[in-house]
Amino acid sequence: SDNGKTYTTGLSSKTADGNEGDTADPAETSLLIKILGKGLVNTKLSLDIQQKNPNSPLHSVKTFEALHLKPELLKGIYAMGFNTPSKIQETALPTLLADPPQNMIAQSQSGTGKTAAFVLAMLSRVNVNLNHPQVLCLSPTYELAIQTGEVAARMGQFCPEIKLRFAVRGEEVDRNKRISEHILIGTPGKMLDWGLKFRLFDMKKITVFVLDEADVMIATQGHHDQCIRIHKLMREEESLDNIKQYYVKCQNEDGKYNAIQNIYGCISIGQAIIFCHTRRTAAWLAAKMTTDCHSVAVLSGDLTVEQRLAVLDRFRSGLEKVLITTNVLSRGIDIEQVTIVVNFDLPVDVRGNADCETYLHRIGRTGRFGKSGIAINLIDGEKSMAVCKAIENHFKKEIQILNTDCADDIE
Ligand code: ADP
Numbered sequence: 545s546d547n548g549k550t551y552t553t554g555l556s557s558k559t560a561d562g563n564e565g566d567t568a569d570p571a572e573t574s575l576l577i578k579i580l581g582k583g584l585v586n587t588k589l590s591l592d593i594q595q596k597n598p599n600s601p602l603h604s605v606k607t608f609e610a611l612h613l614k615p616e617l618l619k620g621i622y623a624m625g626f627n628t629p630s631k632i633q634e635t636a637l638p639t640l641l642a643d644p645p646q647n648m649i650a651q652s653q654s655g656t657g658k659t660a661a662f663v664l665a666m667l668s669r670v671n672v673n674l675n676h677p678q679v680l681c682l683s684p685t686y687e688l689a690i691q692t693g694e695v696a697a698r699m700g701q702f703c704p705e706i707k708l709r710f711a712v713r714g715e716e717v718d719r720n721k722r723i724s725e726h727i728l729i730g731t732p733g734k735m736l737d738w739g740l741k742f743r744l745f746d747m748k749k750i751t752v753f754v755l756d757e758a759d760v761m762i763a764t765q766g767h768h769d770q771c772i773r774i775h776k777l778m779r780e781e782e783s784l785d786n787i788k789q790y791y792v793k794c795q796n797e798d799g800k801y802n803a804i805q806n807i808y809g810c811i812s813i814g815q816a817i818i819f820c821h822t823r824r825t826a827a828w829l830a831a832k833m834t835t836d837c838h839s840v841a842v843l844s845g846d847l848t849v850e851q852r853l854a855v856l857d858r859f860r861s862g863l864e865k866v867l868i869t870t871n872v873l874s875r876g877i878d879i880e881q882v883t884i885v886v887n888f889d890l891p892v893d894v895r896g897n898a899d900c901e902t903y904l905h906r907i908g909r910t911g912r913f914g915k916s917g918i919a920i921n922l923i924d925g926e927k928s929m930a931v932c933k934a935i936e937n938h939f940k941k942e943i944q945i946l947n948t949d950c951a952d953d954i955e
Pocket residue numbers: 557574577578581582583584585624625626627628629630633652653654655656657658659660661
């Protein structure tokens with residue numbers, strides 16, 4: 545991508561018949577195949593590059609030489625007994641090594657050479673002159689992380705200056721010393737501890753991100769959120785660039801409710817989040833909407849962690865189209881498919897002044913990856929109009945008036 549980061553996401557396994565396999569856990573299957581060292585499995589047709597930059601020429605390579613690797617890496621590949629690239633390697637490696645870097649999701653059955661492919665990409669993108677983590681590889685389990693690290697060590701055996709470290713359970717770190725290794729391979733929880741909690745390395749300096757067994761990771765409750773969190777931390781700043789911002793003039797709280805009713809048909813086409821300032825307002829709004837037969841989810845501070853997760857799961861899976869929530873919880877929400885955000889109350893600080901940071905966090909998207917979105921701010925008086933103006937001035941982005949009584953405007 546333009547900002548120089550590669551998100552080499554999702555190299556996952558599929559069983560030979562293309563089914564997800566109803567017997568064994570795919571991460572476990574993949575591990576077993578690796579441990580058994582069965583060697584390369586011949587792919588028939590279960591090879592699938594799901595997402596590539598459309599501008600990239602879809603070329604493939606028939607030899608490792610054609611990849612123009614560092615000679616030491618080529619030596620490492622041959623020392624492992626690889627003569628020619630496997631099918632997935634032939635197809636994926638030109639993209640994985642492309643400049644400028646590109647994102648990729650690839651899928652093929654276990655044992656077809658995916659790990660070797662992304663490890664090669666990881667190794668070839670390290671800048672050994674910089675002594676900080678640049679490559680981050682997330683694995684669903686301790687064992688898989690170790691296996692991947694072993695492949696990296698073997699493939700990089702002639703590049704002794706490339707340093708690797710495992711971020712897995714049992715690995716101790718000196719909390720006062722920044723991590724200097726170039727490549728980190730580990731499990732999401734440990735990675736978050738080191739990168740976010742202890743700040744032992746800078747997530748923003750990661751240029752290659754690998755999510756191994758991506759389908760497994762995304763389907764696993766705890767891992768899902770952690771992976772997305774890590775990914776977010778590496779991305780560029782949030783912005784309002786792709787967001788259309790509106791305000792609606794209302795008389796009072798009931799007027800705001802009328803506005804919500806008028807736009808409900810539009811906002812529930814996709815998914816929407818409505819932010820309220822207090823738990824009381826959130827509960828009031830949810831009750832009113834429910835009475836009017838709108839199906840809404842409510843996320844508020846009085847729920848237990850389990851209850852919150854359950855609410856978010858339902859919303860993520862589309863069971864409810866509208867989520868009502870309070871300020872306090874806005875930071876925890878990270879739902880990509882939300883395209884409309886309604887500020888039932890504009891975010892303000894304790895003094896009642898515009899809280900621009902929270903506004904950005906509620907509404908902003910990370911530029912390149914974010915889809916476009918719509919923000920609707922409900923204004924019920926001079927005070928909130930002033931807050932709205934302050935936000936507009938702060939971001940130097942126009943917030944247009946929207947007349948919710950007028951169907952044309954809403955369209
Ligand atoms: P996957 O990640 O798809 O499960 P691996 O990368 O672990 O597959 O590769 C499976 C096996 O094939 C490993 O033993 C690996 O060393 C071997 N292998 C990978 N690429 C090649 C290649 N190009 N030539 C020969 N053997 C290979």
